[in-house]
Amino acid sequence: MFGLNKKDTTLLIAVAFLALCAPFILNPFPEGSSLAQFNAGYPDLMQRFVIFGIFAIGFNILFGLTGYLSFGHAAFLGVGSYSAVWMFKLLGMNVLPAIALSVVVAGLFALLIGYISLRRSGIYFSILTLAFAQMSFNLAYSVLTPITNGETGLQLTLNDPRILGQSATADGGIPVTNLLPGIEMRDTFTMELGPWLFQFNTGYYLCAVFLLLAFYLSVRIFRSPFGLMLRAVKSNQQRMYYTGLNTRPYTLAAFVISGMYAGLAGGLMASMDPLAGAERMQWTASGEVVLMTILGGAGTLIGPVLGAGFIKYFENIFSKINDSVLHGWFGFMPDGLENALVFVSHFFVGKSWHLTLGLLFMLVVTFLPGGLVEGGQRIGRLFRRKSAEDAKSTDVKPAE
Amino acid sequence: MGILEVKDVGKRFGGLQALGDVNLSVAENSVHAIIGPNGAGKSTLLNCLVGKLIPDSGSVMFDGQSVLGRKPYEINQMGISRVFQTPEIFGDLTVFENMMIPCFAKRDGAFRLHALENVGRERDLVEKAEQMLIDVNMIDKRHMHTASMSRGDKRRLEMAMCLVQEPRLLLLDEPTAGMARADTNNTIDLLKEIKETRDITMAIIEHDMHVVFSLADRITVLAQGTPLVEDTPDKIKGHPKVREAYLGEAH
Incomplete structure (x- = not known):
């Protein structure tokens, strides 16, 4: 189906199902229960899952396939965000032209940076991309203030022209982003099922559709001759040269495609919340997408999405667990023990969630170099081996 | 006129004259071996043919077109493939x-x-x-x-x-280097089969005399960057200069 084989189609359908049903899946705990704080099914966070998923899928096309580790991909995300906000300021509040412009501008920017950075490989390439991203960040922060509005970040105002829309709404407010007139990104339909509360947000579903498109495209690229060439770049560039292939255009194309994915993510981010700040381009943001991809499994199809979800969940849910929540959990214990446990846990949750994430990252990289996907595969193999042992009496075919 | 014509090719590395006025003509559909002791310039010559090195002087023509200054992938697209000393695969x-x-x-x-x-x-x-x-x-x-x-x-x-x-020309850089005897024989058999069943020209750089004498139609002996003699295997075997420069020392 769709030019994919059976296995990939199944994967695509699974991702589609998860994306569409995310408001249910991420909200397993009833409202008001003590576990409700682990619910992640609110629009803002779901949007972030999906947007960073797209970002990581794109990054994986470059890093996972060609092995070129870019430390500056957040620059393209930031450029995408700025482009989208400018579209909202000048043209109107429809998100589609804004997203289209984000993708194009990020693609052109990636072409420029990629053209220069790809003259080197390995660590030098990484450093070059890092340098470019930091340059972009500093430019956005200072010199380019007329375009980026510097420290404050680019925001919508009542004085923006918006030639296809209106500068201000009838009641004097700033208009909101929409897909079609009347379908606003912030529209949320709330469904109550007993004690459960599910939220269906227009913006989230728009992002989810883009995620599916992005994921589908990445599957096609992975299975294409182009994808094969990118893996060949990672494996042996020497052999490629002597097989009549020029590696430069291949890596540059991969770089631009992944830059466009980042631009799409940036455009979506601005569409959900129309402001753009320079901090989106900082090196920590670039590092984050590297973490996501490696944590999930670089070079795998689904890994980056898993990694993005994992990290964003930690960032938003673990960070909310503060000392009073901990006291609530350990309250049944004797006072001394309670305080001791809270004191210890304190270092791993709340503001210190980075420590837990760091430990997890170390564990994954050490024991599961293939990331969470490899973990899943190992568990899968374990089960298969068990069922194979059960069936051994009838079938003695060697396992492949 | 051979499919590959090397004329007066010279290459210096600093003070070292790696190749000096090498002339070589590889006839179409033949197997041409280039032998010589260590440091004779065999690999330098090969690198000049595939675009990895650019010679200081002389010309390299493949099928009437110059290969000098072209990138390795362009040379491959012209019809020259290369096998490396250590197999380069993905x-x-x-x-x-x-x-x-x-x-x-x-x-x-x-x-x-x-x-x-x-x-x-x-x-x-x-x-x-x-x-x-x-x-x-x-x-x-x-x-x-x-x-x-x-x-x-x-x-x-x-x-x-x-x-x-x-490819119209296959370059082999010591195809049996570092191989066990059985693998070497396998490789020779494979090369013989290729020679018999396909219209292909091969240029082999080789150390192993066994390989050279069982495959080559013509042999060029290289010593200190210049071709010593070029002849058929039988003649090369008995050639006094070759014995002196190569066979006497290495084998």
């Missing part, structure tokens, strides 16, 4: 994928953005790649990852990857 990919890459390179040129096609659906190329694997006796290994294969198998695969491009 270690992270399967045997089948390794075979598909040269097929695409041959059909699509140095670059093509074929991002929405599917590797498995290129029926013609898949058939071609599989036929080649059958020819070199590796079809049962098609799903294997190449990193775990023996050196002989890697060499066999590398050769298949070159042959599937139907």
Whole structure:
């Protein structure tokens, strides 16, 4: 189906199902229960899952396939965000032209940076991309203030022209982003099922559709001759040269495609919340997408999405667990023990969630170099081996 | 006029004259071996032919066109394939994928953005790649990852990857270096088979006399960067100068 084989189609359908049903899946705990704080099914966070998923899928096309580790991909995300906000300021509040412009501008920017950075490989390439991203960040922060509005970040105002829309709404407010007139990104339909509360947000579903498109495209690229060439770049560039292939255009194309994915993510981010700040381009943001991809499994199809979800969940849910929540959990214990446990846990949750994430990252990289996907595969193999042992009496075919 | 004409090629590395006025003519559909003791300039010469090095003087013509100044991938697209001293293959990919890459390179040129096609659906190329694997006796290994294969198998695969491009000239840089005797014999058999069944010109740089004498139609002996003699294997064997410069020392 769709030019994919059976296995990939199944994967695509699974991702589609998860994306569409995310408001249910991420909200397993009833409202008001003590576990409700682990619910992640609110629009803002779901949007972030999906947007960073797209970002990581794109990054994986470059890093996972060609092995070129870019430390500056957040620059393209930031450029995408700025482009989208400018579209909202000048043209109107429809998100589609804004997203289209984000993708194009990020693609052109990636072409420029990629053209220069790809003259080197390995660590030098990484450093070059890092340098470019930091340059972009500093430019956005200072010199380019007329375009980026510097420290404050680019925001919508009542004085923006918006030639296809209106500068201000009838009641004097700033208009909101929409897909079609009347379908606003912030529209949320709330469904109550007993004690459960599910939220269906227009913006989230728009992002989810883009995620599916992005994921589908990445599957096609992975299975294409182009994808094969990118893996060949990672494996042996020497052999490629002597097989009549020029590696430069291949890596540059991969770089631009992944830059466009980042631009799409940036455009979506601005569409959900129309402001753009320079901090989106900082090196920590670039590092984050590297973490996501490696944590999930670089070079795998689904890994980056898993990694993005994992990290964003930690960032938003673990960070909310503060000392009073901990006291609530350990309250049944004797006072001394309670305080001791809270004191210890304190270092791993709340503001210190980075420590837990760091430990997890170390564990994954050490024991599961293939990331969470490899973990899943190992568990899968374990089960298969068990069922194979059960069936051994009838079938003695060697396992492949 | 041979398919490959090397004229007065010289190359210096600092104070070292690696090649001095080398003249060489490789006739079409022949096997031409280039032998010589260590440091004779064999590898330098080969690197000048494939675009890795640019000679200081002289000319290298392939089929009437100069190869000098061209990039390795351009030279390959002209019809010259190269086998390396240590097999250079795509270690992270399967045997089948390794075979598909040269097929695409041959059909699509140095670059093509074929991002929405599917590797498995290129029926013609898949058939071609599989036929080649059958020819070199590796079809049962098609799903294997190449990193775990023996050196002989890697060499066999590398050769298949070159042959599937139907090159007019195949350059082999010590194809049996570092191989066990059995692997060496296998490789010789394979090369003999290639020579008999395909219209292909081969230039072999080799250390191992056994390989050279069982394959070559003509042999050039290189010593200290200049060709000493060029003749048929039988004549080379008894040539006093060669004995002195090479056979006497190395074997």
